[in-house]
Amino acid sequence: MATEDEFGRRAARAAELVRDPGAATDLLRFAAALLSAQGQAASAFAALHALEPLTGDLRTDIDRLIPRLSPFLKLVAEKAPPELAEEALRRSAEAAETVRGRLLAWWDAPGSGEDYLSRAFLRPYLAVVTGLSLPVPRRRAPGHCPFCGGPPLLSIRRSAPESEAGSRFLVCADCGGEWPFGRVRCPSCFEESPDKLPVFQTDRHPGVRVEACEVCHRYLKSIDLTVDARPFPEVDDLLSIAVDLWAQEGGFARIAPGVAGL
Ligand SMILES: [Zn+2]
Numbered sequence: 407m408a409t410e411d412e413f414g415r416r417a418a419r420a421a422e423l424v425r426d427p428g429a430a431t432d433l434l435r436f437a438a439a440l441l442s443a444q445g446q447a448a449s450a451f452a453a454l455h456a457l458e459p460l461t462g463d464l465r466t467d468i469d470r471l472i473p474r475l476s477p478f479l480k481l482v483a484e485k486a487p488p489e490l491a492e493e494a495l496r497r498s499a500e501a502a503e504t505v506r507g508r509l510l511a512w513w514d515a516p517g518s519g520e521d522y523l524s525r526a527f528l529r530p531y532l533a534v535v536t537g538l539s540l541p542v543p544r545r546r547a548p549g550h551c552p553f554c555g556g557p558p559l560l561s562i563r564r565s566a567p568e569s570e571a572g573s574r575f576l577v578c579a580d581c582g583g584e585w586p587f588g589r590v591r592c593p594s595c596f597e598e599s600p601d602k603l604p605v606f607q608t609d610r611h612p613g614v615r616v617e618a619c620e621v622c623h624r625y626l627k628s629i630d631l632t633v634d635a636r637p638f639p640e641v642d643d644l645l646s647i648a649v650d651l652w653a654q655e656g657g658f659a660r661i662a663p664g665v666a667g668l
Pocket residue numbers: 551552553554555556578579580581582583
């Protein structure tokens with residue numbers, strides 16, 4: 407499936423979930439607009455690649471991507487929650503050199519900052535280049551994405567014939583790729599002792615769990631696709647924002663914020 411369609415299907419899922427009773431409608435509307443803009447960007451980047459191949463290295467490709475940055479920031483400024491919208495507005499006034507510097511700083515240190523806007527802008531670029539299997543020259547910290555070096559956005563469990571409870575995969579925040587990861591292991595500090603890795607769950611969201619770590623105080627939200635095979639975890643993630651707020655009140659920080667920037 408073309409990368410553009412993958413974003414389009416996620417956008418459609420977000421638009422559909424807006425009707426869910428109790429859904430965070432503002433966030434889902436923003437996610438629908440963002441995912442659809444990312445789909446258009448993915449299609450534009452694929453067209454650039456057809457004209458002259460992209461390399462997979464942002465340092466080489468950046469000048470070809472930057473013309474799309476200002477329409478992207480405009481969209482975020484119009485549709486995002488207030489804090490993010492203000493940040494997008496501030497950035498649209500920045501000098502070209504600052505803009506380049508920011509994107510490259512994000513590129514060079516995967517998962518280290520909370521630069522949501524750089525991630526959201528470059529997500530379709532990374533989806534396109536990893537989809538083409540181009541080598542992405544970024545640092546691969548342990549626990550990060552083998553395709554692009556990005557941090558995990560979510561943990562998912564899928565049915566697997568060899569394990570009744572389902573296998574655990576991590577989903578990349580930067581490119582959307584998935585890779586298998588040990589069931590009892592913190593992807594941030596690699597703690598493996600089960601009594602340091604509490605799992606929290608609420609009755610309201612039976613398929614969602616907080617996989618926390620008492621050593622590094624980070625957490626991942628886990629979505630169980632063996633209970634409910636919802637097709638797009640990164641979108642469905644937005645239905646259980648209350649679970650994130652609760653984990654954060656408990657002193658845990660999410661490894662990477664979700665699609666809508668929270
Ligand atoms: Zn990745």
